[in-house]
Amino acid sequence: MNVTLALLLLSTALQLVAFIAAIRLIRLQRMRSAWMLLTATVLLMLLRRVLSLTEGVYPALHAAMRGIPSEAVALLISILLCLAMWRIRATVGDWRRSELKLQLQRDLLERIARRSPLGETLEALVVAAEARTPGMIASVLTLDDDGVHLRHGAAPRLPNAYARAIDGVAIGPAVGSCGTAAHYRRRVIVEDIATDPLWNDYRHLALPHGLKACWSEPIVAPDGQLLGTFAMYYREPRGPLPHELELIETAAKLAAIAVERERIETALRHSEQRLAGIIDSAMDGIITIDERQRIVLVNPAVERTFGAKGSDLIGKPVEMLIPDRFRPNHADHLRQFAATGVTTRGMGDFGTIWGLRADGTEFPVEASISQIKMGSGRLFTATLRDITERVRSEAALRESQRALNTLIANLPGLVYRCLNTPDWPVEYISEGTVALTGHSVSDFMSRKIHFGDLVDPLDAQRVWDEVQAGVQRKTPFTLTYRIRTADHQTKWVWEQGQGVFNEAGELLALEGFITDVTVHRQAELDLRASEERLQLALLAGRMGTWDWDLRTGKIVWSPGHIRLFGLEPDAFDGRYETFAQRIHPDDLQPLEVARQRAMREHRTYEHEYRTLWPDDSVHWVRGRGEFTYDESGQPVRMVGVVSDITEQETSRRRLAESESRLRAILETEPECVKIVGRNCELLDMNPAGLAMIEADALDQVAGQDVCKLLEPTHREAFRKLNDQVLHGKPGTLQFELVGLRGAHRWMETHSVPMRDAEGTISAVLSVTRDVTARKRAEEELLQAHALLEERVKERTAQLEQINRELDAFTYSVSHDLRAPVRHIGSFAKILLDNHSPCLTGEARHCAQTITAAAAKLGRLIDELLRFSRLGRAEIHRRPVDMNRAVREVWAELAAQRRVDHFKLVLGDLPIAQGDPNLLRHVWTNLLDNAIKYSSQQPNPEITIGFFTEGPHVWYHIQDNGVGFDPRFADKLFGVFQRLHREEDFPGTGVGLALVQRIVQRHGGAIRAHGQVERGARFEFTLGLTRHEQAD
């Protein structure tokens, strides 16, 4: 290598170094023109050197260049170099003066670069500035965020009291040096604080500290924003020197850099925090990956969306978040994006891809991706959104749209869109119009007909008004009106619609739905009429209704309900508390309990309670209501009726009292009290009755046929009695009861009809007593009677037997006794008559005695037979003329005896009731006796008469004969009893016995009075009263 080439190479290298240095200087210094010139010079020199070095390599180029002399190039280089040097000269002249500034700058920038705290940096700035200007006291004030107040920034040598005093001063046109500088954003030089008008208000603060002059420079950011002031104080009045002005300017700029830097840092920090906050709280997932597609950042949304922890994702390939089948595509897509993406900020295309969760499930993801160049590499940031819900809701929306279309097509009505003018021209109308109006869709769409043509003229104005009101309010409107259909029918329709507005709030059209409610309308009218009638009925019946919306708590009372609570119309405010206040305090709790129970158990609520009227009167009411529940079983509504039961309640209470009294009586009543229905079914029975039928409780027998309790033979009679009583005729019956446990009892029942309120006989009330004991006694009596009868029969039979025997005896006596008596007498007589000559006197006497005795015996037998026969003879009573009977007997007797001298005194005897034959016997015997015993008297007299004693008629016969000893009067009537000797007065002693027998058999009596030789008197009665005798 020759020396030339080596120098040449060295020169070229140096020129290259100069070129690079020039480029760097261009970059560092703002004096581009100078440095460009320098660079161009060095480049030319370099080019020239390279050309000379490569001579022979590019002959063509050298050939072309040959025309340009090397000296011209060198001259050009020199000129350029001179120009550059000239340009640079000024700069280089400033260098020394700028040394301080640069040092300051470097020092400060270092601090800034080290991120020293702003306070420290500013203080260093102040200290550095003070160090370069002896006697100067520097101060930095920073502007508050509010842009009005200045704050203490850094002023280490400024007296503390003063620094504190000016801290927070507001900027203004005459606020010392700093406040004014900040206000006008220009430098303010106050050479003498004592005199300068700017310090008028602050002089008293500064002068005491010996501060006499103050120059202030505003600190302004490159973007023109005011940041604060930099001030220089001096302890003597003075003006600035040029370099001092430069210093203050430089210091202010440096302070601006520091403050600006601090401000940016703060803003950045805030921005970063905000970004981190956004990323962390973003709904969308944010993933950042590097060029190798490894995950470097995920936010919590990603963790949520993919179901993986961030720490598990960082550093992993992003492919793990993508289903297998999409991975190749995804990688291509990303590479393509990396290759073509021109901006680091712009969002990439949205595209739907699929995500893979940690648990293996896939889901649709909407992603946008952007790339950022970070130093040497690039980062891709993807925003991911789980659109499962959206996909689903889109599908649902489509389905709902389809359903809506189907619905519209099948609606029992029409859907429209029309203009808001009185004739309602239609923009859209559904097929439902055909059924509703009879006009086709095309009729409307072609504007052949407007909907307004259909509205009944009677309703047209109202429809317009109501629709306009809805449009004004911008709320949906509902209305019911009449339309006329194509076939001239009138239909009631119900419409709901609303205005359609644009963003500016202008009405575009009306949309809505119209359906046929003719049937409902009629029903509604009917219902309303019925409702009115109901309310009338409720008022008349002192009833009311309530409707309680349990969700809102609002209660609606009908007028009747309000009246039932004694309130003025409209005085009820619909609150439950108002209702509760009107309830009697004792009744509120039970009412609540009843209502809660009904609500819980889904039953009808029914309760009676007292209300307190405003006038303090108490009224009984009965509430009855039903709950309505929603699908979840929550009660949502309670509707009911309340009625006044004050009178019922009062009478019910009276009734209850009376009933309980009656019940108490019935319970204790010892006899059976029962109520029996139409078919003999038992309705009620008291305990005594239950005991009788041997039942333990009423339930055991209630409703059953009571006849079953009767002995079968008595049932018919019982039913007959029941029927009879049901026809209104009370009755009594005895029957035999068979108890449930089989005991038999005899009962006597007395039944009366039971009438209901209308007087209809509805049941039979019976009081039944146990007459078993009585019945038994009766039966025993009957048995006793029967026994007695039996005895009597037996006795009678015995008597008859005796009678028969007596008859036989009498017969025998008649025959068998008389025959021998006759034979004795007869043969004795034959002896006397035919054989007298043969007999001695003694014998004849004996035979005569036999004859007489036999005759006497014969008479005795005849008398006895007569007595026996007559005594037993049957009595046939009939009227007997006693006067005649006496006369006839007297006549008979007169034929047998001598009675001429007798005097018979016969009174007018009453007619007797008796057996004529027997009475004749009586008179015969009595008269015969009277004649016999008085026949020996010189003037015999017989008196016959009668008298009454008590009710009885007595006949008497008296003679004046021999009489009798009254001591033996009772013996007169004995058979064969005689008070006289046979020789004196012949007789058998049977006559009076027979008379007594006959009289007694007539039910009468006979008695005798007499004295010896003073006559006898016999009195007899037939036991009949005078009246009876007259019959």
Place this chain on the structure above:
Amino acid sequence: MNRPTELLLVEDDARDIELTLRVFREHKLTNHVIVARDGEEAVRTLLPDDPAVRASNPRVVLLDLKLPKLNGLEVLRRIRGDPRTRAIPVVILTSSREAPDLKEAYEIGVNSYLCKPVEFDAFVSVVKNLGLYWLLLNEAPDAS
């Protein structure tokens, strides 16, 4: 002695038969008397079972009531019950005068009812008058 029987005396008591026949005999009323000592004999006499035996057909029958075997009323009933004897006068002559007997006797168809008096004189008088009446005064039906 083809003279027809004039009187049939139905009497069981021998003393009464003697007394009765003595009265008839002393007053020459009849000497053709048949005496039957009981009811059966009386019936047999009046209504013989054997047709060969000729029945006696008295002008009057004196019938006592109290008789062995058939009593007087039964005999009377037989007499009145048979055409052969229906027309024969029957006089009851008895010791008793019981009303039922009397009534029944007349119902059966007796012609007379007499009581035997206890006193002998009265008895004689009754029997004498009886015989006189029925055997001499009364015209009996034609006895063939």
